Amino acid sequence: VQVLTEQAASEPQAWLTPCQCSPYYQNTALYPMIDLLERVALGFEREESAQRKLNKLEGFLVQYGLPLAETVPLFAALLSLPLAEGYSSLTVSPEQQKQKTLQALLTIVLRIAAQQPVLFVMEDLHWVDPSTLEFLTLLVEQCPTVRILTLLTFRPDFSPPWMGRPHLTPVTLPRLPRRQATEMTGRVA
Numbered sequence: 414v415q416v417l418t419e420q421a422a423s424e425p426q427a428w429l430t431p432c433q434c435s436p437y438y439q440n441t442a443l444y445p446m447i448d449l450l451e452r453v454a455l456g457f458e459r460e461e462s463a464q465r466k467l468n469k470l471e472g473f474l475v476q477y478g479l480p481l482a483e484t485v486p487l488f489a490a491l492l493s494l495p496l497a498e499g500y501s502s503l504t505v506s507p508e509q510q511k512q513k514t515l516q517a518l519l520t521i522v523l524r525i526a527a528q529q530p531v532l533f534v535m536e537d538l539h540w541v542d543p544s545t546l547e548f549l550t551l552l553v554e555q556c557p558t559v560r561i562l563t564l565l566t567f568r569p570d571f572s573p574p575w576m577g578r579p580h581l582t583p584v585t586l587p588r589l590p591r592r593q594a595t596e597m598t599g600r601v602a
Contacts, residue, residue, distance in 0.1 A: 414534060414566060421532040428531045429453075430522075434540040442511070442544035445535060446518055447491060463495050470494065477524045479517060487514045511544060519551050526559040538567035550574055553581070 421427045430449055438444035451457045455469045467489065474484050486503050489496050491514055496502060503510055525531055535541075535549065549565070556563055557580040567573065575581065589597065 414536065414564065417564065418532065418534055424530075426529050428525050428529050430531065430533045430535075432533075432535040434535065434537040434542070434545065436540045439540050439542055442542055443491065443514070443518075443548065444542060445545050446548060450488075450492065464497065466492070467494055467497055477521050479520065483513075484517050487517055490514075511547075515544070515548050515551060518548055519555070522552065522561070523555060523559055526561045529560075531559075531561045533561050533563045534566075535564075536566045538565055538573065539571040541571075546574070553578065556580055 418429060418431060421429045430453065432445040432449050434445055441447075455466070455473055457466055457469070467485070470488055470492070471481055471485060474481055474488065482500070485500050486496060487510065488494075489500070490503060490510065505513065522531065522533065533552065535545075538546075538549075541549070552561070552563065553575045555561070565573070569585070576583065588594075
């Protein structure tokens with residue numbers, strides 16, 4: 414994974430999405446996507462004001478042709494940003510809000526892929542939250558028709574809902590031999 418992401422990062426035309434699930438956020442809807450948006454796509458800084466973050470969000474959404482009146486309230490809710498004047502609060506059910514958010518996220522990724530190749534990496538799916546898994550299922554369905562290389566890592570006890578699709582190639586890595594595990598641990602320590 415590291416070698417592939419380093420290679421993609423050195424490619425000026427490629428868009429890299431380094432995402433990682435976490436055991437601490439298994440119950441936080443779309444945590445890996447929130448982290449990706451804040452850290453990579455929007456480049457939020459800690460000390461930035463909410464208004465500055467909202468301005469960045471508006472610029473990002475405009476860049477991908479999404480209607481601000483509909484998508485800013487969705488993403489503001491997702492990113493815990495207060496809405497500025499001129500935007501209406503969401504008046505849809507939580508399920509509708511989730512579906513609209515998933516569709517907006519998917520639209521962004523697909524529009525990026527229409528402009529440049531995308532390497533979409535999501536690690537540690539064994540800790541994925543249900544909403545992120547739903548997003549990934551939507552993304553995997555689109556992969557045969559777009560320029561996205563999707564790399565998803567997970568432990569053997571996790572079973573993704575999309576296994577067996579003809580456009581997917583599972584790669585099972587065996588455990589490291591004891592000697593290599595000891596050597597790797599020594600290097601890290």
